[in-house]
Amino acid sequence: MKVSRLVTPEGEKAQINISVRNLVEFLLREGDIDNRRGSVDPFEAMQEGSRIHRKIQNSMGPFYSAEVPLKYAVEYDDYILGLEGRADGLVLDRDENGDVVTATVDEIKGMYMDVMTFEKPVLVHEAQAKCYAYIVAKEYELETIEVQMTYVSLETEEIKYFNKIYTYEEIEEWFLTIIGIFKKWADFQFYHKKELIDSIQGLQFPYDYRDGQKKLVADVYRSIYRRKTLFMQAPTGTGKTIANVFPAVMALGQNLAERVFYLTAKTATALAARDAYSLLVEGGYEGKTIMLTAKEKMCLCDEADCNPDYCPYARGHFDRINDVIYEVITKETVITRDILLGYAQEYVVCPFELALDVSTWCEGIICDYNYVFDPNVYLKRFFAEGKSGEHIFLVDEAHNMVDRAREMYSETLIKEEILSIKRYAKPVSRKLTNALEKCNRIMLEYKRLCDSDITVLEDIDTLVYACDNLQMIFEQLFKKEIKFGIYQDEVLDFYFRLRNFTAIAYQQDRAHYRIYCDFDEDKNFNLHLYCIDPSAQLQDRLRLARASVYFSATLLPIDYYKDLLCNDKDVYAIYVDSVFDQKNRLLLLGTDVTSKYTRRGDDEYTKFAKYIHSIVSAKQGNYMVFGPSYKFIEDIRQKYVELMENDFSDQGDFAWENISEIEREDSEVSYKEEFDNVELLVQRQKMTEQEREDFLLEFEKQRDKSMVAFCTLGGIFSEGIDLVGGKLIGVIVLGAGLPQVGNERKLMSDFFDEYGKNGFEYAYLYPGMNKVIQAAGRLIRTKDDVGVIALLDERFRFSSYRKTFPREWNDAAFTTVDDVSVKLTNFWEKKS
Known part of the structure; x- marks a missing residue:
């Protein structure tokens, strides 16, 4: 449903438009949510249904008009409700004068069911036809009108008809009842939109503008107005969240857009967006904003199984849902997970x-990148079939989008998995078993070609055709609700990956993809469709919006991100200067140590440990040390502990206290080590949400000693966290953060070299330095923060590395392990 022409010439009323199908499906839906009804995408079913529609329509003779557009308007005091739709078929009987005397409206529905068992039409299908019937009867002033429901099985093409004749009085009474039920929803849409626009007219920016922030807001608004894509490099402290949300909201007030999607991959940044909207609400903004959360985190049951036999929330869901939607949208403003859970219960x-x-009634939607960009997860209600709208995409932490997009638009087929599914299929379907065996044989041929670590293939047409056939057989079985017993979930997972593999195989091209095969650690044979350059795929999604803003504290070099995050050359890019005093931060580049694999060993680890020891000893406080891997930080930690043991042993007062595990059952989670004057906190793999919170809470504690937290570069603690007010006074980065050399990175490097880019920089340098800059950005978060950033690797001397530095790093000073203490002492003495 869309409010159009709210700002109208004097004397004209605003108009709300809704399709007949959406109207009846919204008002008359009923029953359960039930995941047992098959696994076929409804949009695939719709495509097959369209084919059947055309076949039936073409067979109906010369007096049958197909796909007849119909419109009707209901005028209220303040606005007009416009209905529109397209009747599948219309037959008009005329008298000798050419006047229409009777009419039949035909509604065709293709179903993956045995339609011959139907005893009556489906309620919403018949309602759609009756709406069309009323519009036709009204237009031609008919005394009666016939409604024909044509059901066809999409498998057998058997057809069953239901016919009923209505008097004009009957059909009018029914239609006016439906419109009457919908009026409260139309009223909400109209009056809410009016309140929204009125509230924005007087809306003020919620803070005093920081240096350069007003220009930043203007640049975002200008990009929205001009329908452009904007890239924004905005360091910490520039207020980029509110500086994006505010102009986007102002654009809503000018009828430039319908809604704003604030897209992020991190809970912390989603909360920042929520807080920005809350500030605007406090200032008078009347818009509705919702935070969308993953299904698994929303489910009120122990397991997310949408089966009405097990889930009370699925049972009868559609009988109750509209009442709760109306409650939420009329009572809430910033709609969070907890609010939704309360109403759901x-x-x-x-x-x-x-x-x-609820999201369809909101102007602001805060959600993960996937809901817009991922072809398997995107919000079909907004973006199905390439449907575009006057949307604004605000993409936060956009430096993450390159790797996330590569994941979204890549897929892998595993030969050994095909064999496993084949075993499960044997008792179920011979046809399916044969199709799986054919795919396996083709994979075996590719396996014989793969005589090295990685083999690049030019095409896989034979396999794609076989996968296409396999997918079709799976879908035929799902339509018949055939199950695979205890292997059902595993089979479904395979089917969805197969479907994604097939879809990508038809879309991929050599300008953006490479097809390659290799063996994993378990000796499984993998065939990869690897999207190295996701720009074209992302551009297809960006076209669904009026304007998009990619913003982050690390979008350097900007051309790298412009190349990979869109393929539109007419884009804006702005660099926002830092608002912080550089004198509050000492930036050191350690040039006598490196994390290169060829240099790793005791000598190098000892130098890293000495750097940490010198930095931590210079001033009591909390420090974060970032290393390229869990093993690396563990090796450095051990050297650091040895260094402290030796240091204290010389003084004769070393004391080892206890190791206190935050989670005792799993040795892989973080733990603390406590010494006389320092505590060590170590990030481990597989941390739960609670363990992450506990880890960060350590920075809140008051202690009379320093704390050193060892974390992974590019991990969960290297971005998206705020430790302000003296909670962090030092960040130490061990190494240049370059990704590990491997098949994909080598392939990526060769790919960009082939297309005239610098392969090393695109595959290794820029992704690595992105992690370094993000980690360093944990330190200075407000104007009152003070501290030290130490980047320890000799490669930071090279101009190719330093050209990726933010502008405000122009005061970086080279140092060595021998003279670092002097520089630290001078800095802290000045700050004291």
Whole structure:
């Protein structure tokens, strides 16, 4: 539903438009959510249904008009409700004068069911036809009108008809009842939109503008107005979240857009966006904003199984959902997960489906990148079939988008998995077993070609055709609700990956992809469709919006991100200067140590440990040390502990206290080591949400000693966290952060070399330095923060590395392990 022409010439009314199909599906839906009804995408079913539609329509003779557009307007005091749709078929009977005397509206529905068992039409299908029937009867002033429901099985093409004749009085009474039920929703849409626009007219920026922030807001607004894509490099402290949200909201007030999607991959940045909207609400903004959360985190049951036999929230969900939607949108403003869970429990509806439905009534949607960009997860209600709208995309932490996009648009087929699924299929379907065996044989041929670590293939057409056939057989079985017993979930996972593999195989091209095969650590044979340059795929999504803003504290060099995040050459790019006093931060480049593999060993690890020891000893406080891997930080930690043991042993007062595990059952999670004057905190793999929170809470504690937290570069603690007010006074980065050399990185490097880019820089340098700059950015978060950043690797001397530095790093000073203490002492003495 869309409010159009709210700002109208004097004397004209605003108009709300909704399709007939959306109207009846929204008002008359009923029953359960049920995941047992098959696994076929409804949009694939719709495509097959369109084919059947055309076949039936073409067989109906010369008096049958197909795909007849119909419109109707209901005028209220303040606005007009416009209905529009397209009747599948219309037959008009005329008298000798050419006047229409009777009419039949035909509604065709293709179903993956045995339609011959139907005893009556489906309620929403018949309602759609009856709406068309009323429009036709009204237009031609008919006394009666016939409604024909044509159901066809998409498998057998058997057809069953239901016919009913209505008097004009009957069809009008029914239609006006439906419109009457919908009026409260139309009223909400109109009056809310009016309140929204009125509230924005007087909306003020919630803070005093920082240096350069007003220009930043203007640049974002200008990009939206001009329908452009904007890249924004904005260091920490520039207020980039509110500086993007505010002009986007102002664009809503000028009818330049319908809604704003704030896209992020981190909970912390999603919360920052929520807080920005809350500030605007406090200032008078009347817009509705919702935070969408993954289904697994929304589910109120122990397991996300949408089966009405097990889930009370799925049972009868559609009978109750509209009442709760109306409650939420009329009572709430910034709609969070907790708010939705509260309503879902009270009304006994699925909270995830509630969130999706509520989102259609909101102007602001805060969600993961996937909901817009991932072809398997995107919000079909907004973007199905390439449907575009006057949307604004605000992409936060955009430096993450390159790798995330590569994941979204790549897929892998595993030969050994095909064999496993074949074993599960044997008792179920001979046809499926044969199709799996054919795919396996083709994979075996590719396996014989793969005589090295990695083999690049020019095409895989034979395999794609076989996968296409395999996918079709799977779908035929799912339509018949055939199950695979205890292997059902595993089979479904394989099917979805297969479907994604096939879809990508038809879309991929050599300008953006490489097809290669290799063996994994378990000796499984893998065939990869690897999207190295995701710009074209992302551009297809960006076209669904009016304007997009990519912003981050690390988008350097900007050409790298412009090349890979869109393929539109007419884009804006701006660099926002830091607002912080550089004198509050000492930036050191350690040039006598490196994390290069060829140099790793005791001598190098000892130098890293000495750097840490010198930096931590210079001033008591909390420090973060970032290393390229869990093993690397463990090796450095051990050397650092040895250094402290030796140091204290010389003084005769070394004391080892206890190791206190935050989680005792799993040795892989973080733990603390406590010494006389320092505590060590170590990030481990597989940390739960609670363990992450506990880790960060250590920075809140008051202690009479220093704390050193060892973390992975590019990991969960290297971006998106704020440790302000003296909670962090030092960041130490061990190495240049370059990705590990491997098949994909080598392939990537060769790819960019082939297309005239610097392969090393695109595959290794820029992704690595992105992690370094992000980690360093944990330190100075406000104007009052003070501290030391130490980047320890001789490669930081090279101009190719330093050209990726932010402008405000122009005061970086070279140092060595021998003279670092002097520089630290001078800095801290000045700050004291």
